[in-house]
Amino acid sequence: KWRIVFPDNERQWKDWKQASPFYSGNRIRTTKYTWFTFLPKNLFEQLHRLGNLYFFFLVVLNWFPQVEVFHREITILPLIVVLLASMIKDAVEDYRKYQFDKTVNSSKTRVYDK
Secondary structure, X not given: OOOOOOOOOHHHHHHHHHXXXXXXXXXXXXXXXXXXXXXXXXXXXXXOOHHHHHHHHHHHHHOOOOOOOOXXXXXXXXXXXXXXXXXXXXXXXXXXXXXXXXXXHOOOOOOOOO
16 A cells, blocks of 8 residues: 655645545654563564574473473573573664654654645
């Protein structure tokens, strides 16, 4: 779909009111997460990586007494460390994107109209 951007003047207010429900605003948003979606989206992405999936498989396998090699807590520890480090890195990166988006969206722009 094409996005229609209308200049801010009175004669096109009627056209804008008709088109606005179908299109988003002019704000830039490059962040991947919100406050509510950070944990589920990040865990979903983390468990799609082969290394993290391997550690998760070891944790699940270690819960069965017949296959248990280490203590359960020791097996969970590497997975938690890797997931937390990746989550912190992703959170910091996304916060920097949010700050940059905020500065770009609050900057002054020049609109040319006939």
